[in-house]
Amino acid sequence: MIEQLDMVFTKPAATDPAVADLVEFLRGKGWMTRRQISAATGWNDRKVRELASAADEVISYPGSPGYRLIADCTADDYHAYRNARLSQARDMARKVIRTDRIFFRRPAATI
Numbered sequence: 001m002i003e004q005l006d007m008v009f010t011k012p013a014a015t016d017p018a019v020a021d022l023v024e025f026l027r028g029k030g031w032m033t034r035r036q037i038s039a040a041t042g043w044n045d046r047k048v049r050e051l052a053s054a055a056d057e058v059i060s061y062p063g064s065p066g067y068r069l070i071a072d073c074t075a076d077d078y079h080a081y082r083n084a085r086l087s088q089a090r091d092m093a094r095k096v097i098r099t100d101r102i103f104f105r106r107p108a109a110t111i
Helices: 017-026 032-040 043-052 077-105
Strands: none
Touching: 017 032, 017 043, 032 043
């Protein structure tokens, strides 16, 4: 017999009670990795990422030491986050422009 995994494909909203739980959990703890949060809360890695993404009060970025509340950030922490996210947004916009050029230069598809 094949066992089905119970998977949920909806992202949590900012109003999800678990988002508030993550915010409260992080309060006063500084930077925490996804693994540290998972070990302490029982949430899997995906759940931690989704909750952090839904929580505007929580920052993280590529290369960051983990997750942290904005309320607990130093100015340097916040500026590193801001610069990394703006750079990421610029890189994504450049990629779309490059792929647009390729797509719109191609011959029209015929059906």
